[in-house]
Every structure is written in structure tokens, then in C-alpha cells.
Amino acid sequence: MSILNEISQNLQCGKAKVVKELVQKAIDEGISAESILKEGLLDGMGVIGEKFKNDEVYVPDVLIAARAMSAGSELLKPLLASSGVKATGKVVLGTVAGDLHDIGKNLVRMMMEGKGLEVIDLGIDVSAERFVETAVREDAHAICCSALLTTTMGEIKNVIDAAIQAGIRDKVTIMIGGAPVTDSFCKMVGADIYTADAASAADAAVQVCSR
Amino acid sequence: MHLRAEVLSPKDLQTVHENTLALLEKYGIRIKHQEAKMVFLEHGAKVEGDHVKMPPELVMKALSSVPSSFILTGRNTERNVGIGEGYSPVFGPGAGAVFISDYERGRRPGTVQDLRNLLALSQSSKHIGVACAGMIYPFDMPVGVGLEAAILETLKISDKPLFGLSQDSAVSEICIEMARVATEGKGEHYVMGVVNSLSPMAWDDKMLGSIMVYAANNQPLVLACCSMAGFTSPTTLSATVIQNNAEIIAGIVLSQLVRPGAPVVYGNTSTITDMSTMNLCIGAPEYQLISTAASQLAKFYKIPYRSGGGLTDAKALDMQAGIEATTNLLFSMANGVNFVLHALGIMESFMSISYEKWIMDEEIIERIMRMTGDGCRLLPDAVEMIGNAVASGSGSFIDHDDTLDNFRSEFYRTPVSNRQNWDTWEKNGISCQKTANGIWQKRLKDFVPPELPSYVLKELEKLVQMP
Numbered sequence: 179m180s181i182l183n184e185i186s187q188n189l190q191c192g193k194a195k196v197v198k199e200l201v202q203k204a205i206d207e208g209i210s211a212e213s214i215l216k217e218g219l220l221d222g223m224g225v226i227g228e229k230f231k232n233d234e235v236y237v238p239d240v241l242i243a244a245r246a247m248s249a250g251s252e253l254l255k256p257l258l259a260s261s262g263v264k265a266t267g268k269v270v271l272g273t274v275a276g277d278l279h280d281i282g283k284n285l286v287r288m289m290m291e292g293k294g295l296e297v298i299d300l301g302i303d304v305s306a307e308r309f310v311e312t313a314v315r316e317d318a319h320a321i322c323c324s325a326l327l328t329t330t331m332g333e334i335k336n337v338i339d340a341a342i343q344a345g346i347r348d349k350v351t352i353m354i355g356g357a358p359v360t361d362s363f364c365k366m367v368g369a370d371i372y373t374a375d376a377a378s379a380a381d382a383a384v385q386v387c388s389r
Numbered sequence: 390m391h392l393r394a395e396v397l398s399p400k401d402l403q404t405v406h407e408n409t410l411a412l413l414e415k416y417g418i419r420i421k422h423q424e425a426k427m428v429f430l431e432h433g434a435k436v437e438g439d440h441v442k443m444p445p446e447l448v449m450k451a452l453s454s455v456p457s458s459f460i461l462t463g464r465n466t467e468r469n470v471g472i473g474e475g476y477s478p479v480f481g482p483g484a485g486a487v488f489i490s491d492y493e494r495g496r497r498p499g500t501v502q503d504l505r506n507l508l509a510l511s512q513s514s515k516h517i518g519v520a521c522a523g524m525i526y527p528f529d530m531p532v533g534v535g536l537e538a539a540i541l542e543t544l545k546i547s548d549k550p551l552f553g554l555s556q557d558s559a560v561s562e563i564c565i566e567m568a569r570v571a572t573e574g575k576g577e578h579y580v581m582g583v584v585n586s587l588s589p590m591a592w593d594d595k596m597l598g599s600i601m602v603y604a605a606n607n608q609p610l611v612l613a614c615c616s617m618a619g620f621t622s623p624t625t626l627s628a629t630v631i632q633n634n635a636e637i638i639a640g641i642v643l644s645q646l647v648r649p650g651a652p653v654v655y656g657n658t659s660t661i662t663d664m665s666t667m668n669l670c671i672g673a674p675e676y677q678l679i680s681t682a683a684s685q686l687a688k689f690y691k692i693p694y695r696s697g698g699g700l701t702d703a704k705a706l707d708m709q710a711g712i713e714a715t716t717n718l719l720f721s722m723a724n725g726v727n728f729v730l731h732a733l734g735i736m737e738s739f740m741s742i743s744y745e746k747w748i749m750d751e752e753i754i755e756r757i758m759r760m761t762g763d764g765c766r767l768l769p770d771a772v773e774m775i776g777n778a779v780a781s782g783s784g785s786f787i788d789h790d791d792t793l794d795n796f797r798s799e800f801y802r803t804p805v806s807n808r809q810n811w812d813t814w815e816k817n818g819i820s821c822q823k824t825a826n827g828i829w830q831k832r833l834k835d836f837v838p839p840e841l842p843s844y845v846l847k848e849l850e851k852l853v854q855m856p
């Protein structure tokens with residue numbers, strides 16, 4: 179078994195420590211960071227993702243695989259940066275002001291990280307200004323808002339307005355979700371993307387970031 | 390027929406209780422709210438950063454001041470309900486729904502008209518004990534006064550005791566004030582709210598604010614948790630029960646420190662998490678394991694208990710909806726619940742209310758009441774009655790006094806479930822949905838709202854207009 183395959187296999191079992199050791203070993207053997215990332219780590223996450231879609235593994239399995247993934251990619255980050263390979267993308271995520279529901283949001287983060295995205299998670303009760311300030315500072319591709327209450331869904335509009343005010347509306351994609359949010363609400367409020375679950379949110383974010 | 394559901398043995402109960410005290414003493418509960426922290430501190434709790442750790446004596450003393458029952462007063466005092474020891478369970482409707490659905494129009498966002506319709510169904514339901522302002526959140530409520538306007542609608546259309554709003558301290562204040570005005574001093578407790586802990590082991594600022602406001606005003610509050618085992622509480626159900634118990638008790642202790650004797654209800658709608666969607670599964674059998682344990686704990690502390698009613702994760706009025714709503718209502722009624730929220734209409738893991746399911750849930754409750762009610766009454770003269778009837782020659786009981794006198798009370802007649810034969814059923818194009826649809830439409834047509842004195846209305850309208 180090649181070392182990259184070994185990384186992928188161990189990642190699928192969620193063995194963070196082993197993955198980290200193997201990544202280091204691969205680096206020492208002179209394998210390029212990009213190959214380790216793509217043929218090792220992301221390959222493993224791809225398999226897990228596919229199994230998840232087919233109901234063969236469940237969220238906890240995906241989560242520990244994602245942990246193993248980030249343990250490995252920590253080591254690769256500096257190498258990737260110096261060789262000019264950019265991270266897949268960067269998004270700002272949070273639950274809107276007045277709302278403390280974060281289970282769905284956390285799941286979205288997990289799925290996005292599993293796809294190799296850098297997620298800046300602002301937590302709960304996040305004001306429109308904080309979403310936008312962070313997106314500006316971090317030069318993020320997307321702002322992702324989660325809202326679970328009818329009374330806080332309106333906050334999404336404030337985030338969009340703040341993005342317009344800050345002059346970044348045409349540069350940043352606004353993704354929204356949460357149980358009461360619908361596609362028609364997304365259109366009405368002027369956001370860009372709505373998806374119904376965390377896996378499709380991650381897929382959509384990857385697309386956005388690769389544009 | 391007596392149904393009595395229990396999952397914890399007396400020894401288990403004692404262990405859960407001791408573990409709870411240890412959890413609260415050693416690890417404490419996470420609280421940021423400064424005022425709440427001060428209250429705990431003043432009464433001998435240890436406050437370390439955002440962790441409030443409470444000694445068992447403090448907890449036990451606070452728990453002992455909780456009333457085991459209380460009366461909730463309505464605008465019309467004939468509608469008053471007693472909640473807790475010695476009273477039969479009080480049912481509240483589905484609440485907090487985002488969407489509404491009915492047979493003709495399908496699923497859609499709820500409107501003010503839907504709220505009005507549900508309030509009329511609730512007022513005219515013989516099973517519903519309270520008027521719930523937050524059944525749905527109408528999308529077309531005027532902005533800024535949405536919540537107050539919903540409370541006003543509730544007070545206009547129903548004279549049952551108010552199950553009010555309690556999203557934060559400001560909403561709680563206004564809701565209590567409106568209920569006070571509406572009930573005109575007819576009783577001590579005139580509005581009940583509900584708050585939820587923030588599992589694992591925390592209470593959010595907003596909820597703490599509501600606890601303090603409801604307690605300070607001596608108004609009853611349901612302190613519940615809705616943890617998701619496997620995500621916000623342990624997968625092992627017994628450990629979830631311990632964590633939940635600690636969270637609820639921490640909230641109850643605060644209420645009693647603010648005002649000893651303030652009425653509270655111990656609530657629980659925690660259940661398992663679906664491991665592929667991470668959705669909350671309120672129709673899962675595990676919900677009743679957790680809820681029954683919680684009910685036993687509430688009884689152990691002599692505090693009224695609240696659980697869920699016709700809970701289901703079903704998206705359509707299908708067999709899943711029927712199975713889940715029935716088992717949940719059955720076990721809630723068997724575990725000695727005192728107050729049931731979401732008794733009628735609720736669907737898809739709390740996301741929507743269905744008009745037809747509302748009517749079907751009423752039938753489920755009636756069926757359970759029939760089974761758990763008077764049971765099989767004995768006759769003093771059964772031998773003679775049977776003997777004479779058989780000897781009389783007709784060979785049938787259809788025209789016998791026993792039938793004529795008793796069939797109406799002895800046989801429960803299902804309003805929705807169909808008992809015709811195939812051909813008639815097919816010819817009439819009957820379905821449960823259609824039958825239920827006809828029932829609620831007729832109820833709305835016949836509905837006459839209760840009177841609300843114009844001076845009370847005026848005063849309430851002033852409160853709604855407040856900036």
C-alpha cells in the first residue's frame with residue numbers, strides 16, 4: 179500500500195494521530211504537499227463523503243474523519259502556502275443576531291471543513307456588522323448565515339444590507355439556511371444561495387470558492 | 390384501565406438524583422447573565438467565571454419551595470385550570486410552528502388568519518386547557534409589534550388561561566402585563582410561559598432573563614430542556630436524563646431564589662438525534678424513555694411535569710404520523726403528565742401544524758381517555774339481563790334496554806376513523822384527511838368568539854401600540 183493510500187485509509191477510520199504521523203513521513207519522503215493533500219487526505223474524505231451519501235456511515239464517522247483530515251492538513255498548510263497553492267476557499271459562518279440555535283450551523287461547518295474549506299465560525303448571536311467586518315478582514319469568498327427562528331430570519335436582510343454598505347456585496351456570496359428558511363425566502367431577501375442541508379451547503383460553498 | 394409507565398426503579402431514581410447534585414456541585418452550570426450570577430452568589434453558590442456551582446443544600450432547599458400544584462386563571466374564571474398534583478392533565482396545542490398545512494392548500498408559511506383559525510379551534514376544543522399565543526408565528530404580522538399583536542389576538546379569540554410568550558425578559562414583561570390587564574385581578578397566576586436550557590449544561594441570557602421576570606411576577610413558567618442525545622447530551626439515555634435533570638433543576642433553583650414559591654413546571658422534550666441528518670427525532674421511541682424518567686424525577690421532587698403530546702417527525706398525515714402521535718400521547722398520559730404542550734396538530738419535528746392532524750390528535754386523545762377512563766363498569770343484574778334477553782326470542786341485543794340505555798356512553802364513536810364497508814367508503818370518496826377537514830371547517834364556521842369587555846380591549850390595544 180502506498181503511503182498516500184495509507185493516509186486515505188487511516189483518515190477513513192478517523193485515526194487522527196496515525197494520519198498526522200503518516201503525513202509527516204510522506205513530507206519527509208519528499209512527496210509534494212499538494213499530492214499528499216489531494217491523493218491522501220481529500221481522497222479519504224471523498225470516500226467518506228460518498229459513503230455518507232449512501233447511508234453507509236453516519237455523521238459521527240464523518241466528524242472523526244474530518245478531524246483526522248485537519249490534523250494532517252495542519253502540517254501541510256505552511257508548505258502549501260509557500261508553494262503558492264491556495265486553500266480551497268474561505269467562508270465566514272455564524273448564527274444570526276438574537277438566535278442561539280447552532281446545531282445546524284455546526285454541522286455545516288463540519289461538512290465544509292471536510293471539503294477542505296477554511297471556515298471562520300463566529301458562533302451564535304452574530305450581528306450583521308460582525309459578519310461583514312470579518313468577511314472584509316479575512317477576504318472571504320462567502321458569508322453563511324444560519325437562522326432558526328421566524329423572528330431572526332429578518333436578520334439575514336441586515337447582513338445583506340451591511341455587505342452593500344461595506345461595498346463588498348458583488349464580491350461575497352451570501353449563503354443562507356436553517357429550518358424555517360426556504361428558497362423563496364432566499365430570493366425575496368436577495369441572498370445568493372439557499373440549501374436545505376449541510377452536505378449540499380458544503381458542495382455549494384466549494385463551487386462558490388472555485389469560481 | 391390503569392396505565393402507569395415507569396422506567397426508573399426507586400434505586401435508579403436515587404442514583405440519578407445523587408448524580409445530578411454531584412454534577413451541579415462539581416461542574417456547575419454555565420451562565421453568563423450577571424444578575425443571575427449575583428443571585429446564585431448571594432445564596433451561597435460558587436461562581437467561577439461563567440460556571441455556577443451549587444451545593445446540594447442550596448438545591449434541595451430551593452426545590453422544597455416549589456408548589457406541587459397551582460391554578461392558572463383565565464379571562465373567564467370558569468376556564469381556570471389546575472396544574473399539578475391532584476388535577477387531571479391539562480393539554481396545550483402545538484406551538485412555535487413556522488409552517489401550517491391543510492388538506493386543500495398544502496403546506497405554507499402561517500398567516501394571521503391561520504393563527505386566528507387555530508385560536509378558534511383551541512377555544513372550541515374540549516381538550517385544550519390554555520390559549521397559546523405562540524402556536525404559529527404569522528409572516529404577515531405588522532413588524533415591530535408582531536409578538537404583542539399575537540398576544541392580543543389570543544386574548545380576543547379565547548378566554549382560556551393564557552399560555553404566553555417568554556423569548557426574553559422584555560417579551561416576558563409585556564406578555565405578563567397584557568395577561569394581567571386581561572384577567573382583571575381574577576387570580577394570582579394568570580399567564581404561563583416556557584423556556585429551554587441550552588444543552589449541554591448551560592442557560593442562555595435571554596432565557597435567564599425570562600426566568601427572573603416570570604418568577605419575580607409570581608407567574609408560572611415551564612422550565613424545559615430539548616437536548617439532542619448524541620449531540621447536545623450523551624448518547625446513553627440515562628446520562629442524558631442526569632444532564633437534563635441538572636439543567637432543569639439549575640433553572641428551577643434560580644426561580645426559587647428570585648421568589649420562593651413561584652410556580653414552575655418541570656419539562657422535557659429531549660430525544661435522540663438522527664445520525665445521518667442530525668435532526669431531532671421527536672417521534673422516536675426513546676423520547677418516551679427520557680420523558681417517562683423525567684416525569685418520575687418531577688414526581689420525586691413534587692413538581693408538576695410537562696411533556697410533549699402528539700409529537701411526530703412525519704411530513705404527511707401518513708401511518709408514521711399516526712404511530713408516532715399515538716405512542717407519544719399514550720405514554721405521556723401513562724407517565725402521569727400534568728401539562729402537555731404540543732398535544733394537537735404538531736408535525737415534522739415541531740416545524741408545522743396541520744389542521745387535519747389537530748382533529749385527528751383530538752381523536753387519539755379521546756381514544757386513550759376511553760381506554761384509561763371508567764374501564765369496564767359492572768352491572769348489578771348481569772345474569773338476569775343476559776338470560777332474559779336471550780330467552781325473549783329476538784336473539785339480538787339491538788333493541789334491548791341495555792343497548793338503548795348505554796350504547797352512547799359505552800361505545801366511543803370515532804369522529805375521523807372510518808368504519809364503513811369498502812363499497813360505501815369508495816363510493817363516498819372518503820379519507821381521514823377529508824373527514825377531518827370537514828370537521829375543522831365546520832367548527833370554524835360555527836365559532837363565536839367569547840366576549841371581551843371594550844375597556845379591557847382598549848387598554849390592551851394601548852399596550853400593543855407601545856414603541
Ligand code: B12
Nearest residue numbers: 278279280281282324327328355356357375376379485585
Ligand atoms: C434543538 C432546538 C432548540 C435548542 C437549540 C440548541 C442549540 N444549541 O442549537 C434549544 C432547546 C436551546 C432551543 C431554544 C429555543 N427554541 Co428551538 N428548536 C430546536 C429544534 C427542535 C431543532 C433545531 C435543530 O437543531 N435541528 C437539527 C439541525 C441539524 O437542523 P437545522 O438547524 O435545520 O440545520 C440544517 C439545515 O437547516 C441546514 N442549515 C442550517 N444552517 C445553515 C446555514 C447555511 C448557510 C446553510 C446553507 C444551511 C444551513 O443544514 C443543517 C443540517 O442539515 C427546532 C425545530 C426544528 N425541527 O428545527 C426548534 C425551533 C427552531 N425552536 C423554536 C423556539 C420557539 C425556541 C425558543 C424561543 C423556545 C423557548 N421559548 O425556549 C428558544 C429560542 C432561543 C433563541 N433566542 O434562539 C421554534 C421556532 C419558532 C419560530 N417560528 O420561530 C422551533 C421551530 C420549535 C417550535 N416549534 O417551537 N431550540
